[in-house]
Amino acid sequence: MGEVIVVTSGKGGVGKTTTTANLGTALAQSGSRVCLVDADIGLRNLDVVLGLENRIVYDLVDVVEGFCRLRQALIRDKRLEGLSLLPAAQTKDKTAVTPEQMKGLTDELRQEFDFILVDSPAGIEQGFKNAIAGADRALIVATPEVASVRDADRIIGLLEAAEIPPARLIVNRLRPQMVRKGDMMSVDDIVDILAIDLIGVVPEDEQIVVTTNRGEPAALIQGSRAGEAYRNIARRIKGEEVPFIDLEETSGFLGRLRRMFGQA
């Protein structure tokens, strides 16, 4: 039986879709059978981040409305054995699906996959309620900004009310140099305020822009800092103990020199 994990954030633009695509890629790379579900009905995006936009025939709403079987709507990623996508509908809106239907859908996917990652839409309305309906656990993506952390706190409250086990936090787009200068909240600051467990930290990485342009998740690329962070989170999802890399530490001779001159 597979596990359903919802990726959510409250605020838009913090990297939910990129996170979902990369964690799915990293999990599949490590041998798991993974289905990514785009729950953002009407604003389909996970397909383009994965580079699968030209292969869509049916979508999630077609499945729910009985126009096709679930298997027909799934797109298998040819680059990576074990990775599939269930795309969102682009022409419908969020009310086309109910939480009960989403739960039915994710329960069906559990039979065939080890992990079902549900990419939640921004907000706390029906789309969010659909996305969390069948979830066993939640990953919350937040960037080190006041608005993002505030919305994450609201989401944590709503997940608690929905009786989904304590969510774990992904701090995304961290800029270690700004943290060192005191101009960005640190991971500890955010964890302290939200009072939830951390599952990973993804540094700001220009390569994400490049890989997203190409439709190739960064997790596939060796040497990408963000890609490495996603691979570590995937291992932690599978229960492995992976030490956190201290991105904020000024290490080595050059680091100490920079700090001396106040450039770090």
Next chain:
Amino acid sequence: MWMRRGPSKQIAKDRLRNVLVHDRADTSPEFMSHLRDDLMRVVSEYLEVGQNGVDMKLQSEDDHVALVASIPVKQLKRARQRSGNN
């Protein structure tokens, strides 16, 4: 000018903490009533208080949030009147 205000991260943290005090209280309707009931119970051990005209709220000050309570006091209880002290 803004240099004197110190690192912006501290400002972000302070603003975030203040806004979350209100958010958490506002989104949990039972929070204020539970707090009020518990506080009244404790206060009543020391003071004879009127239940009418009790006002309790979280109020934003310049850089922090304060719990402001106005509770009408009728009489101060003597030590022997206090529960647990007699």
